[in-house]
Amino acid sequence: MINSISEKLRAARKVVFVTGAGISQESGIPTFRGKDGMWRNYDAMKLATIEAFYDDPKLVWEWYNERRHNIFAAEPNLGHKAIAELEKYSEVVILTQNIDGLHQRAGSSQVLELHGSIVKIKCTVCDFKDEMYSEFSENPPLCTCGNILRPDVVWFGEGLPQDVWQKAIIHANNCDVMIIAGTSLVVSPANTLPIYAKQNDATLIEINPDNTIMTEDMDLSIRSTSAIALPELVSIFK
Numbered sequence: 001m002i003n004s005i006s007e008k009l010r011a012a013r014k015v016v017f018v019t020g021a022g023i024s025q026e027s028g029i030p031t032f033r034g035k036d037g038m039w040r041n042y043d044a045m046k047l048a049t050i051e052a053f054y055d056d057p058k059l060v061w062e063w064y065n066e067r068r069h070n071i072f073a074a075e076p077n078l079g080h081k082a083i084a085e086l087e088k089y090s091e092v093v094i095l096t097q098n099i100d101g102l103h104q105r106a107g108s109s110q111v112l113e114l115h116g117s118i119v120k121i122k123c124t125v126c127d128f129k130d131e132m133y134s135e136f137s138e139n140p141p142l143c144t145c146g147n148i149l150r151p152d153v154v155w156f157g158e159g160l161p162q163d164v165w166q167k168a169i170i171h172a173n174n175c176d177v178m179i180i181a182g183t184s185l186v187v188s189p190a191n192t193l194p195i196y197a198k199q200n201d202a203t204l205i206e207i208n209p210d211n212t213i214m215t216e217d218m219d220l221s222i223r224s225t226s227a228i229a230l231p232e233l234v235s236i237f238k
């Protein structure tokens, strides 16, 4: 089994990664579900909504400010770095649900951010968008149109940026290998990407200490953390 997977890896012309919060866990950034999924006494799932933001903009803004602080202080780990190194041996595209930018900071060149980015902000009403690298002010600032600005991330109940999503589907459809690392695969539509790959005969590999809802569809499940498993997996390509 492992031998035949190794052969497929070495022969792969294009490898697509689908990543989630777990890949940044070893950089000190909490995941969303399980024991990490609380911020103070708030459920992260409930804070990441437009309803929560309109209800208490200052609170949600403060949550994002704290996350920005953690993310800016964090460093890419061995998992992010292994993926970046793989570009020496194969075409690599990363479809990430993370907003932390750590793949790019590790040196990966083709990263599609499905759920937006921690450095981006946008107006709640007009088309204004910007990037912000400093600490946030205490309250969300106002746009020149007079409405409040919000993080430019995808909250529950919101659609993905369509240009990014369309490209993600194309990459998922035409990869030889898809490596799914650090995601529970419970959030749609990102969790449909492995299905596109499978339908096109790609080899599916999952890296996660726990089972996921798609474990049975995987060609190989590696029950380890991404900072341990990814450098080992990438060494097979060399």
Ligand code: APR
Residues within 6 Å of the ligand: 019, 020, 021, 022, 023, 025, 026, 031, 032, 033, 034, 045, 048, 097, 098, 115, 154, 181, 182, 183, 184, 185, 186, 187, 207, 208, 209, 210, 212, 224, 225, 226, 227
């Ligand atoms: N290495 C690999 N996987 C890990 C590690 C690790 N060190 N630590 C935890 N994991 C796994 C967990 O077992 C879990 O399956 O990472 C997964 C993290 O799952 P979630 O917290 O659900 O994160 P994610 O899948 O990225 O969530 C998707 O939900 O809240 C929204 O928009 C948010 O992008 C996020 C989306």
